[in-house]
Amino acid sequence: MEMTNVSVDGRTKPAGPLLSVRDLGKRYGTRIGCANVSFDLWPGEVLGIVGESGSGKSTLLSCLAGHLEPDRGQVVFDTRNGPRDTITMSEPERRKLGRTDWAFVHQNPRDGLRMGVTAGGNVGERLMAVGARHYGDIRAQALDWLGRVEIAAERIDDRPSAFSGGMQQRLQIARNLVTGPRLVFMDEPTGGLDVSVQARLLDLLRGLVREMGLSAIIVTHDLAVVRLLADRLMVMKGGHVVEQGLTDQVLDDPQHA
Numbered sequence: 001m002e003m004t005n006v007s008v009d010g011r012t013k014p015a016g017p018l019l020s021v022r023d024l025g026k027r028y029g030t031r032i033g034c035a036n037v038s039f040d041l042w043p044g045e046v047l048g049i050v051g052e053s054g055s056g057k058s059t060l061l062s063c064l065a066g067h068l069e070p071d072r073g074q075v076v077f078d079t080r081n082g083p084r085d086t087i088t089m090s091e092p093e094r095r096k097l098g099r100t101d102w103a104f105v106h107q108n109p110r111d112g113l114r115m116g117v118t119a120g121g122n123v124g125e126r127l128m129a130v131g132a133r134h135y136g137d138i139r140a141q142a143l144d145w146l147g148r149v150e151i152a153a154e155r156i157d158d159r160p161s162a163f164s165g166g167m168q169q170r171l172q173i174a175r176n177l178v179t180g181p182r183l184v185f186m187d188e189p190t191g192g193l194d195v196s197v198q199a200r201l202l203d204l205l206r207g208l209v210r211e212m213g214l215s216a217i218i219v220t221h222d223l224a225v226v227r228l229l230a231d232r233l234m235v236m237k238g239g240h241v242v243e244q245g246l247t248d249q250v251l252d253d254p255q256h257a
Helices: 057-064 091-099 119-129 135-148 165-177 195-212 223-229 247-252
Strands: 005-008 011-014 019-028 031-041 046-050 072-079 082-085 102-105 183-187 216-220 232-237 240-246
Touching: 019 057, 031 057, 031 240, 046 057, 046 223, 057 183, 057 216, 091 102, 102 165, 119 135, 119 165, 135 165, 165 195, 195 223, 216 223, 223 247, 232 247, 240 247
Parallel strands: 046 216, 046 232, 102 183, 183 216
Antiparallel strands: 005 011, 019 031, 019 072, 072 082, 232 240
16 A cells, blocks of 8 residues: 655655554464564554464454563554554553554453443443543433444443343444544454344444444454455464455465465
8 A cells, every 4th residue: 555645733744554563473382373473554444364263363463452462573553642562552551542542342242341331331431431521422422323333222221231142242333433443453243143143233344444434453254254344354374474465366366275
């Protein structure tokens, strides 16, 4: 992707990657989790990471999102104050990043929701984490986002435990996207759902990605998911990236067995 010029504070500077990963590696004793992973993610780009079970894709995502400490390498994010290596950030800085410019959609929505808090409260908590304080505004934004993910307004005061698995996942997406994060990590976002529910959720995600111009990294074993959502694809095996390129190119003309 070519670099373009953008104006910042009246000055023009070359636009760079949103995320730059260099030589990232993680081992579990003698077993390789991921090794020598390098790539750039550009603003507005969706990167898919695929591979069989044990290929290292989930380890890689956890290292990128700060949930797991890698043994080596750099993960440089273009923060609002300039590029920073997130691995060397302090823990409070990483937590703040996770509440503001980053979001993480878990495969199991229960891992990304407060099950004892109402649907509106789940969305509102994310808003409060970035400074929102006016109850009326928070509830209005929560209602708006519930509508955007196809959850009826009258369910705003219901707890997630009363929702189906597909509705819980849609609520988790609303909770994550309400603050307009600059980078979204998704771990098998349609995993464990019925085929018909998967299809509706994929349509929803595709619409939100396009509407918001999201940058995202999606880990999945489902090639239909990445074909629909991802601009570019990385294929992992044994902890290594064995192939990468434009999604259609990799899927239609693979160069690796």
